[in-house]
Each structure stands twice: as structure tokens, then as C-alpha cells.
Amino acid sequence: MTEIIILVGLAFVFGSILIFLNTKLHSVDKEKEAILKQLPGYNCGACGFGSCAGMVEAILKEKESYLKCRPMRKDKQEELKQYLENKKM
Numbered sequence: 001m002t003e004i005i006i007l008v009g010l011a012f013v014f015g016s017i018l019i020f021l022n023t024k025l026h027s028v029d030k031e032k033e034a035i036l037k038q039l040p041g042y043n044c045g046a047c048g049f050g051s052c053a054g055m056v057e058a059i060l061k062e063k064e065s066y067l068k069c070r071p072m073r074k075d076k077q078e079e080l081k082q083y084l085e086n087k088k089m
């Protein structure tokens with residue numbers, strides 16, 4: 001009986017860890033997607049990060065990286081700035 005309780009306990013703990021990690025990974029993906037949608041999407045590489053997806057990775061490391069996107073209009077820059085400030089990354 002004790003073994004069953006231990007196994008159920010372990011299953012619960014590992015299940016909880018997997019659910020936590022899955023939730024965490026999906027929230028990062030959603031965050032990346034949300035930022036990517038706010039970029040011009042030209043994939044021109046003018047920012048020096050190779051693509052818009054590269055820019056997203058750069059923004060996650062350093063917020064002000066979005067300033068290197070040359071084709072982005074000023075109003076869109078301001079929107080992204082507000083978004084990033086509200087996210088408190």
C-alpha cells in the first residue's frame with residue numbers, strides 16, 4: 001500500500017512539473033509571437049539580426065533592440081515600446 005502511495009505521489013509531482021514547464025514554454029512562445037506581429041515582417045535583415053524572428057530574440061535579451069529596425073514607422077515603434085514596457089520583461 002505504501003508503494004502505491006509513493007508512486008501516486010511521484011506521479012503527481014512529476015506531472016505538476018511537466019504542466020508547469022509546458023505552461024512556461026507556451027507563454028514564451030506566445031510572447032515571441034506577440035512581438036513578432038508588431039514588427040514590419042520584411043525579414044530584410046537591416047537590423048543586423050538576420051530576420052524579424054532574430055529581432056524578437058534580440059528584444060527578449062535587450063528591450064531597446066527594436067530601435068534597430070529601420071523600416072519600422074515611428075508610431076509602430078511607440079506602440080511596441082509601450083507594449084514592452086507594460087510587459088516588464
Ligand code: SF4
Nearest residue numbers: 044045047051052069
Ligand atoms: S530590420 Fe525590421 S523588418 Fe527588417 S528584419 Fe529586422 S526587424 Fe524585420
